[in-house]
Amino acid sequence: MKMIRRLLTSAAALALLAGAAQSRELIFGSWLSATNATNTVAMEPYFAALKEATGGEIDWKMVPGAQLANGPGTPDAVKSNLIDGGITMAPYVPKMLPSMNMIFSQSLIGDDMLAATAAMNDVLMLGCPQCREEFEHANAVGFGGYSVSPYLLMCRGTPQGLADVKGLKVRASGGGVGIMTLAGATPVAMPPNEATTAIERGALDCVLGSVQWLRSFGYMDVVDTVLDAPLGMGGPPVLMYVNRDVWEEFTPEQRRLHIDLMVDVVVRETFDAQMAEDADVIAAAKEKGITFVDAAADFAPVMAERDTQQYAENVANAKAARVENPEAVLDYYLASYAKWQKIIAEEVGQDREKFRAALKREIFDKVDPEAL
Template sequence: MRHTKLLTAASAAALLAAAPVAAKDLVYGSWLGSNNATNTNALQPYFDMVREATDGEINWEMVSGAQLANGPATPEAVGANMMDGGIVMAPYQPRMLPATNMLFSQSLIGDDFIAATGAMNEVMMLGCPACQEEYERNDAVGFAGYSVSPYLFMCRDDVETMEDLQSKKIRASGGGVGIVELMGATPVSMPPSDATSALERGTIDCVLGSVQWLRSFGYMDVTDTVVEAPMGMGGPPIMMYVNRGVWEDMTPEQRQAHIDLAPDLVAMETFDAQLAEDESAVAEAKERGITFVEGGQPFDDLMARHDERQYQRNADAARDAGVEDPEALIDAYLAAYEKWKGISEEIGRDRDAFRDALDREIYSKVDPDEM
């Protein structure tokens, strides 16, 4: 009889081993619109790649358009497991994410978008223990940050000079707030999705943001002028901000698949959801009669003054928010930016080379079980 029971147990174990693992259906809440390029050209292809890499065991389903949570509410919604993952912008919740917010507030000067994106990912994943600790403190893990192309002023009226902007109310976030203040204008904090109606009503006069927002947030219909002067690059928005319990419930192989494919996600966001959309949005805007005004030396001088003062202001604000040794973190960030400028010069606009560099320099060094 005992022999029979052993055989039965062994047979049951064999059947269990042969049975397919039940798929996990996970909900990703995006506050971006359903047709936003970050959703369609980056996140959805990434979810498809994760599904394939895990043999269908991990199935991310996107719910877009802030149906589950808007931008400011996303960190809390993910931490409370109201949704399994989402896009997080630290300036919307600076008290929850003070170290990441400090990175966001440090404008990277220039227009090397590839280098900025590489630096943001490297510091967030490898050079900012405080960032990882604050994600854990808020019951989440975070990876796959991105940058946007250099911010520009997009205004509802005709603008020709910096003096024209000084009387304006301008939507800004992160390092852009300091730039607007230094210029003598009034910064207004709001999600970019809310700025469309605010521009239309005249609640604000301009937005300081990525030129592709003309299309992705509908500014095309309420904008008359774009000032072509790079006003710094900020980030990282975190594309994969995942509930910690959900992450820990995955198998090691499933977590590794997410990290292995993170360079693909960042590269798709950079090339397919940012660069390509920027070029297309500019072409459409010009066809529709939006005026592009060259900024010139006054804006270069403004950015030089901003850069002189932002280091200590950001460090002091972060220290007041509880970040230890913020200068070391900013130094690591600026050093990573210089390093990635060299990488950017080598790879140019080669999408696959950028993906490989992200893997080599960053994500191959990340242990998903230690996040």
């Protein structure tokens, strides 16, 4: 009997060791700060949910603050498996991801952030086979994206409108480059986390970006004026840009879980990391003395002109970058945006749960993890 108990005890110990051996710690290198809401509100709960759903077999660990790779360096870091995953912005690596860069460069006009977010996820995961080919060539898999609220101009000094922007040096990316060029400003390519020092030293006059960057990138201390005019929504930043070898080592069930749980990431990112943060940051900025100037009417002609020219320009740039049939991707994207504007207006409104249900039904349930 004692021998049997010893054997059973040994077998149980071996089983525990085998289970432990199957667990895997994966490194997610984020170039966003440790306190950035995308990290804390959207991604960290996602990693906790994945760990719980897989019984601890998948354990993503966040390393924030560009400790392992900055924004432009993330795709190469993922490709070489320096990190297992990270957040990727195509405009930082346009030669590596020209199709995604084309999508990012097509500014969505207006301020319907929910429709923009949905359209970006739709085209990323269902409407851009060229993007999947580029990811594969870069030894990666990409899924889950988000949109920020319409970009605004955040400046040092006291510009009051379009006339005052002419000649200013503005950090811009994607479709914002064309918008700033039309406005008479000088676009400057620069990761947003590097722009704080550049503004402080006078190397930059303004940043074109999300208003919550005032907090997340420290612009609150160097910006005096925000020109409150919606200057396009661009994206998506890819929330999960994962090394392809790592992805293929997951079981089919684990890959499916990564997709199924991503819908909640997109909802949290949209409502909590973007919309709620925007309102909080605006209140804090006004309390600090930053002036918000209503410049929407001033910039409306610029946005209208940009919208008439950007499609042809983006298609031409994509073809020059050897993207095949770029028109099909942009047509899909714009049709999706129009579709989602209708869904938001007629079904969702600003209701969080209705938005989640629509995203799941129209996009995430249709994503085949094995085809990514």
